Amino acid sequence: MDDIEDIMRMDKEKLAAPIKTIEEKWKLLPAFLKVKGLVKQHIDSFNFFINVEIKNIMKANDKILSDADPNFYMKYLNIYVGMPDVEEGFNITKPISPHECRLRDMTYSAPITVDIEYTRGNQRIVRNNLPIGRMPIMLRSSNCVLNGKSPAEMAKLNECPMDPGGYFITRGTEKVILIQEQLSKNRMIVDTDTGRNRSIECSVTSSTHERKSKTYVSTKHEKFYLRHNTFTEDIPVAIAFKAMGMECDQEIVQMIGSEEEILTSVAPCLEECHRAQVFTQLQALQYIGQRVRQRRVWGGSKKTKVDEAREALHDIVLAHVPVVEWNFKLKAAYLALMVRRVILAKGEQVKGDDRDYYGNKRLELAGQLLSLLFEDLFKKFNSELKRIADMTIPKPRAAQFDIIKHMRQDQITNGLVNAISTLVAMRVMSILMSPPSPLSVSVKPGTSSKTNAISTGNWSIKRFKMERAGVTQVLSRLSFISALGMMTRISSQFEKTRKVSGPRSLQPSQWGMLCPSDTPEGEACGLVKNLALMTHITTDMEEDPIIRLAFNLGVEDIQLLSGEEMTSSRVYLVFLNGNILGVIRDHKKLVRTFRLMRRSGYISEFVSVCTNHTHKCVYISTDGGRLCRPYIIVQKGQPLVKQRHIEELTQGFRSFDDFLKEGLVEYLDVNEENDCMISLYESGITRETTHLEIEPFTILGVCAGLIPYPHHNQSPRNTYQCAMGKQAMGTIGYNQRNRIDTLMYLLCYPQAPLVKSKTIELIHFDKLPAGQNATVAVMSFSGYDIEDALVLNKASLDRGFGRCLVYRKQACTLKRYTNQSFDKVMGPMVDASTHKPIWKHEALDSDGICSPGERMENRQVLVNKWMPTVTMNPIQQSPTTQGPPQGPEYREVPITYKGAEACYIEKVLISSNPEEAFLIKILQRQTRRPEIGDKFSSRHGQKGVCGLIVPQEDMPFTDLGICPDIIMNPHGYPSRMTVGKLMELLGSKAGVLEGKFHYGTAFGGDKVCDLSEDLVKHGFNYLGKDFVTSGITGEPLEAYIFFGPIYYQKLKHMVLDKMHARAKGPRAVLTRQPTEGRSRDGGLRLGEMERDCLIGYGARQVYQT
Amino acid sequence: MNISEDTRTRVTLNEHGVDNVHSTDFPGEYPDFDDAWDFKKFKKNFRIDMIKMNDDELEFDMVGIDAAIANAFRRILLAEVPTMAIEKVHIYNNTSIIQDEVLAHRLGLIPIKADPRLFEYKSEGEDFSPEDTIIFQLKVKCTKNSQAKDTTDPDEMYKDHKVTTKHLKWIPMKGQDTIFKEGDLRPVNDDILIAKLRPGQEIDIRVFCNKGIGKDHAKFSPVATASYRLLPEIYLKSPVTGALAEKLQSCFSPGVIVIDTENGNKVARVANARKDTCSREVFRHDNLKDLVELKKVRDHFIFSVESTGILPPDILVEEAIKVLMKKCQDFILN
Incomplete structure (x- = not known):
């Protein structure tokens, strides 16, 4: 007080x-x-995996024993992930930089080494630092060479200091493992109206290291049933309780709750149990045993039905609830609570849980996905070793069996690299989304991957059912923003085809965690999301200290309590990560103390405590993946x-950590x-x-943060800009000129926007910009500006506005073949009469590779490569021709330049790839000046193509003689309601006059009246409208024109890459029809409507050929 | 001024738009007024007043002429007065960070101080000749400054790391050295940054300048900009006094309104309407709105010509007039 x-x-x-x-x-x-924040969650998660989780995985699988020799054992003592290096033959390794990996098409990976102890014969041997495979290393993680480097050191490594990191490099391509969103594991979810009969059910997806399964409590005819895939049919809950050792009906009822309405709801269940003549635990187990789905147990002794049922209840049903020494009390309490929740939801006292609520979601990051994958591979690796040991030990051999000779490194390496690099990776599916089917039986690890394949033919299930989907994606390097935007992207597990609005719509609980603007349009709308600026995703934490603390704070262990005490109205249940811990009388004090402990740093800052008064529960969470x-x-x-x-x-x-530590x-x-x-x-x-x-603007993400005054725009406009910002050309990093990418767009003269935002500064967009400040006149001009088309000033283009560079890569390798022949590169072919290279080979150097700076035209040769005609069989020495052995025959396979416009060679890279073949990469460059049809956009989702290019003298001019760079049609405004764009113009204009940058930060920024006052101060109109004279007539315009700079982005869609026409051309071999598509110079269909036009015009003859 | 006089000679600036923008001086447009063009009348009314001139800038008034003619001068200044500019670039070596095409583009935009009247247009497909071409050489190699120590300033660490226009060296073609002296042909400014180099990087380039006009490429335009505005006029419909007068003063550019003191009263007077930038700030104030009329004189053009420095601005105007005369002659002859 x-x-x-x-x-x-x-x-x-x-x-x-x-x-x-x-x-x-x-x-x-x-x-x-x-x-923290932005990409740090990826890095944190990966660091957690390689430093902590990997050791736990090793500890869980640390012993290999052999059936053949009881004395044989192998034990892992420790496991490490080293620093990235490259093997250059004969065990010589050298540290490698990420950029070298990109250029040489290599994988940025580090060795995984183990310390082991094993027996060879009767000797006990300890070996340290034994490599078992290679782990791809996330850039900027704790094991990356870039970790803790200064910008100057980064520059030495050819790395951009602004690059976010958080991705992998496999086989030369940058790969991101997208954040995966899924329902939280081990939490009860009460679903109203599910299934065909709109019944209420409570479900739990259990997830432990050993298995994942889903358990339901559902209602049918006013009775409650336990449903699980291991059971062929639904089990009445009362029987399930009896099987768990609660034979007394009173006990069951007490556990569920002894309130009046609960009693009436439970009564039919008990009755059903009696009708089924189940009274004892044994009878219940027999009943269940009859309904356990047959597992293909291979070898081993046949178990009785009762044992099977008991084991199913022990291991499979509600797998995450621990059962110690066959004491089912905790599990029974958990099941009772599920039943209780269903009853309460039915009585409409408590609403069902919302699946779309973000508190019920967990985000899975690279570290978690990799640890799942690694665990699987590690187990496979161990079972392989066991198999070899079993097979080899009984055979009499001269040398003793030495298990380390049989350790194959490639298994783990390839498993990891393939998962990341082949676009599709393994993903755990929530098994139980699908209806019960033999496909979703979980099988014990290791024992039976082979068996399954044999017994069923076409499916193989490892530990969990894995699904392939686009989890990893190539990092888009179109612009800096697109790369950064990809790092914060979250993909949802929901099917895109399902027509439900729930998961797609904006949830109030996303506030501050996910960006409300940044989502794609179309089928993935609302399913792909982006993190907001300040979101952090937690990693797993140890539970034990929290459990101890909770008990010390007065939580009473559930094992010691009877059912009545659990469901008493005076107590709150305490949960830790979905498991019942106990009950507490003074829940307020518990929560308060927990928070106090957290603020003073005694427990981790990421432990969350909250009370749910409708559930009468206190939930404590320490698990990973929470936002x-x-x-x-x-x-x-x-x-x-x-x-x-x-x-x-x-x-x-x-520092920020000081704020945390001091509890501020x-x-x-x-x-x-x-x-x-x-x-x-x-x-x-x-x-x-x-x-x-x-700060309120942190509810937006990276992409939406670029928009000036987004709070004044209609919301879809911000969403459009979020998509378009990723297509804008500009700069992609300080190392952009050292990169050899398949496709790279750069702007000649990028500018920082005149109206900035705090986010722009935070993510350094002003240092790696993508756009230019164009002087815009909002007026109609010439009629070539309808439908959002823009009119550009020719003189501005002459002076470099919108000029861009397009870089393209061509690569080839020179291989060696099995028959000792190999590819070769020949010098240019010389014309006999002129002694000059023929036209096709004009750009070639004497080594047969084009030289930098050379101009290439369509169909000219970049690399004059020749390949042996026979590569498989050994070259036959023909018996007839005696004499010196002839070389193999070669055929020409040149790499040629294809493109309508000429290009220049920027640089040539000659290197070797990991397979020791020569690797030649050629970077081509094109400079493009904007032309009619090129696409531009402002930062307000207002895109438009260039409709006309007008000479400067025709452009309108102000009293000061200023001509606009761009004329934009005013019809773009009323329907789009992009007021932010108007404000940006005022801000830029005032900024230019004052010589400073203005801010257009969301929910803040400089005020329009201040900006307008600045305009007036400099002799301009308050509203930003200028007196303008027509450049064509020389007379003033009748209207004042809204005139000033706006930041414009040039988008990657350019006419040059799209234009296509053909009269005659190639045809498909089989059908003799014209080929399809621009890339194959395909035909264009003159369709029905086009035909109608010709006929209508009276040019019927044109059509009749 | 009567209403017809007003609509005939003045452009009116209202709060939300401009009135009487088009010239109406056609014969028979007004019943009581003969607008037929008459040379004598034109001669009497037409005048050019020089206001301000220095090396690069020229401000002059052109009064008593139709907007079409004035606009023609402006357009010709922008697009049709020829100059010399770099048109072809032969790159022998460029190891700098800047791409060949971008470098060539940058070079093209450099104003070259060379009297275009002494050169001819180069005809398509012919070789460069001394009559139509100026050649410059740009050969720079950046080296480390061995004297510099303990510094991160690139200016001290490296020699020649900034390639500027001063590195452009004129290479006389055959016979050109007899006509031009050293220093006659050079870039206008010698501090325009072309590229930045680092030790070991080198640029070895020969550039060829030709004569051209701004219509083809903005680099040939002899002016930074050339434009005109109409002479503003401000009328006070009734006397503005006291605090209102001060408010009125603040609505215009400095010097437009002065405040006289008459019998201890502050009275606003329009001193120099020419200085006004037409921000129309008065219309934002309801109590001033109706006291003021903003107008512009339709046939009084205040020209401003900013030369790039290749030719003095007065010569440019002269050239522009010559171009227009040539056009007229061509038109008459054909």
């Missing part, structure tokens, strides 16, 4: 004074981004972060946010407020 006394002591004026705003608290943001974000803590109506803290931060005396700022996950009162601004703080938002 001392806070009331505090207030009493305060004088009244002080009480009434508004809470002072903390100036520049956005400065917490760059501090946050230094330690969370930092907030300023508010106590007694005062934010704890004060001005002096921010000052210390700017002076560099403080804390992370809240989605569930805990529900328990809090969060104020957006200081002015909104009341007595109840618990937290204060750091």
Whole structure:
């Protein structure tokens, strides 16, 4: 009660004074981004995997024993992931940089080494640092060479300091493992109206290291059933309880709840049990045993039905609930709670859970996906070793069996590399989405992958059912933003074809965690999402200290309680990661103490505690994949972060972690946010407020952060810009000129936008921009500007506006073949009469590869490569011709340039790839000036093609003699309602006049009236409208023209890459019809409607040929 | 001024639009006024006043002429007065970071100080001749400065790391050295940055300048810009006094309105309407809105010509007039 006394002591004026705003608290943001956020979650997750999780996986599978020799064993002592290197033959390795991997088409990977102890004969041997495979290394992770490097050191390694990292390089391509969104594991979800009969059911997806399975409690005819894939039919819950050892009906009812309505709901179930003549545990087990789906047990002793049922209940049903020493109490309590939830949902006292609610979701990152994959491969590796041991030991041999001779490194390496590099990777499917079928039986690991394939033919299931889908994608390097945007992308497991709006629509719980604007249009709309600026994704944490703490704080262990005490209305159940821990009487105190402990740093900052009053539960979560974000803590109506803290931060005396440690700022996950009162601004703080938002613009993501004044735009416009920002040309990194990419678009003269936002500065878009500030006149001109077309000033184009560079790669390898023949590169062919190279070979150097700086035209040769005609069989020495052995015959396979426009050779790379073949990469360059049909866009989702290019003298001009670069039709505004664009123009114009950058940050930014005052100060109109004279007539225009700079992006879609026409041309061999597609110079169909036009025009003869 | 006089000679600036923008001086347009073109009348009314001139800029008034003619001068200045500019670039070596095409483009935009009247247009397909071509050489190699130590400033660390227009060296063609002196043919500015180099990088280039016009490429345009505006006029419909007068003053550019003190009263007076930038700020104030009329004189063009420095601006105007006269002659003859 001392806070009331505090207030009493305060004088009244002080009480009434508004809470002072903390100036520049956005400065917490760059501090946050230094330690967490954006791509850090990828890196954190991978670091966790290679430093912690991999050791756990090893510990869980650390012994290999042989059936053939009881004395034989092999034990893993430790496992390490090293630093990336490359093997250059004979065990010589050398450290490698990521850029070398990109250029030489190699995999950026590090050796996985183990320490082992094993027996050879009767000797016990310890071997250290034995390689078992290679692990692809995520860039900027703890084991990457870039970790902790300064920008200057990065430059030495040919790496861009702005590059986010967080991706892999496999076989020369950059691959991202997208963040996967799925329903949380081990949590009860009550679904109202599911299935055909719209019944209520409660489901749990159990997930442990050993198995994943889904258990349901469903209703049928007012009775409750336990449903699981191992059972051929639904088991009445009462029988399930009896099988778990709760033979007494009273016990069952007490556990579910002894309220009146629950009693009435449970009664039919008990009755059913009696009718089935099940009274004892044995009878129940027999009943269930009859309904257990036959597992193909291969070898081993036949088990009785009862044992089978018991094992199914023990291992498979609700697998995540631990059963110690066959004591089913915890599991029974869990099942009882499921039944209770269903009953409550049925009585409409409690609503069902929302599947789309973000607190019920977990995000899976690269580290988790890789650990799953590695675990599988590691187990396979071990079972392979066991198989070899079993086979080899019994055979009499001269040398003793030495298991390390049989360790094959390629198995793990290829498994990992293939998963990342072949576009499709393994993914765990939530098994139980599909109806029960023999396909979804989980099978014990290791024992039976071979068996399954044999017994059923075409399907092979490892531990879990794995599905292939586009989990990894090639990192798009079209622009810096597209690369960064890809790192924050989240893909959902939902099928794209299903026509449901729920998962696609914006969920209120996404606030602050996911960007509300950044999602693609069309089929993936709302399913592919992007992280907001301040979101962090947690990694797994240890549970034990939390359990101990909870018990110390008065949680009573469920094992010690009877059913009645569990369901008492005076207690709250305490859950830890979905498992029942116990009950607590004073839940408020528990939650408060937990939060206090977290704020003072005794437990991890990512532990979340929240109460659910409808469930009467306290949920504690420490699991990985939860979304969370930092907030300023508010106590007694005062934010704890004060001005002096921010000052210390700017002076560099403080870091973000200090804020966390001192308990000024804390992370809240989605569930805990529900328990809090969060104020957006200081002015909104009341007595109840618990937290204060750091900066409102952080609810947007990276792509939406580029938009100036997005809060003034119609929301779909921001979404369009998010998609288009990724197609804008500009700069892609400081190392762009060292890269050899298949396709790279650069802008000749990129500019930083005149109207910036805080996000732009945070992600350094102003250092790697993609666009130019164009002077725009909003007026109609010439009629070539309808439908969003733009009119461009020819003189601006002459001076370099929108000029871009297109880089393209051509690569070839010179191979060696099995018959000792090999590819070769020949010098240019010389014309006999002129002694000059023939036209096709004009660009070739004497070594047969084109030289840098050379101009290439269509069908000229880049590399004059020759290939032996016979590559498979040994070359036959024909017996007739005696004499010196002849070389193999060769045929010409030149690499030629294809393209309508000429290009220049930028650079040639000659290297070797990991297969020791020569690798030749040629980078071609084209400079393009904007032409009619090229696509441009502003930052407000207003795209348009160039409709006309007008000479400068025809362009309208202002009193100052300024001509616009772009004329834009005013009809683009009313229907699109992009007010932000108008504001951007004012901001840019004022900025240009004042000589400074203005801010258009979301939910803030410079005010329009201030900008307009600046305009007036410099003699311009308040509204930004200028008096303009027509360049054609020389007379003034009747209207004032809205005139000023707007940041314009040139998009990658250019006419040159798309135009296509043909009269005669190639035909398909089989059908003799014209080929299809532009790339094959295909035909264009003159369709029905075109035919109608010709006939209508009276040119029927044209058609009749 | 009566209404017809007003619509005939003035452009009116309203709050939301401009009135009377088109010239109406056609014979018979107004019943009481003979608008037929008459040379004597034109001669009497037409005048050119030089206002300001320096090396690069020229401001002059052209009064008593139709917008079409004035606009023609502007258009010709922008697009049809020829100059010399770099047209062909032979790259022997370019190991700099900048791409060959971009380098060539940058070079093209450099204004070359050479009197275009002394050169001829190069005809298509013919070789460069001393009559139509100027050749420059750009040969720069960046080296490390061995004296520099303990510095991160590239200016000190490297020699010749900035390639500027001063590195362009004129190579006289046959006979050109007798006509031109050293320094006659050079880039206008010698501090335009062309490229940046790092030690070991080299540019070895020969560039060829030809005569051309701005219509073909903006690089041939002799002006940075050439434009005109109409002379503004401000009428106070009724006397503006006191605080309102000060407010009025603040609505215009400095110097447009002065405040006189008459019997201790502040009275606003239009001193120099020419200085006004037509920001139309008065229309934002409801109490001033109706006291003021903003107009522009339809046939009073305030020209501003900014030369790139190749030719003095007055010569440019002269050349522009010559081009127009030539056009007229061609038109008459054909």
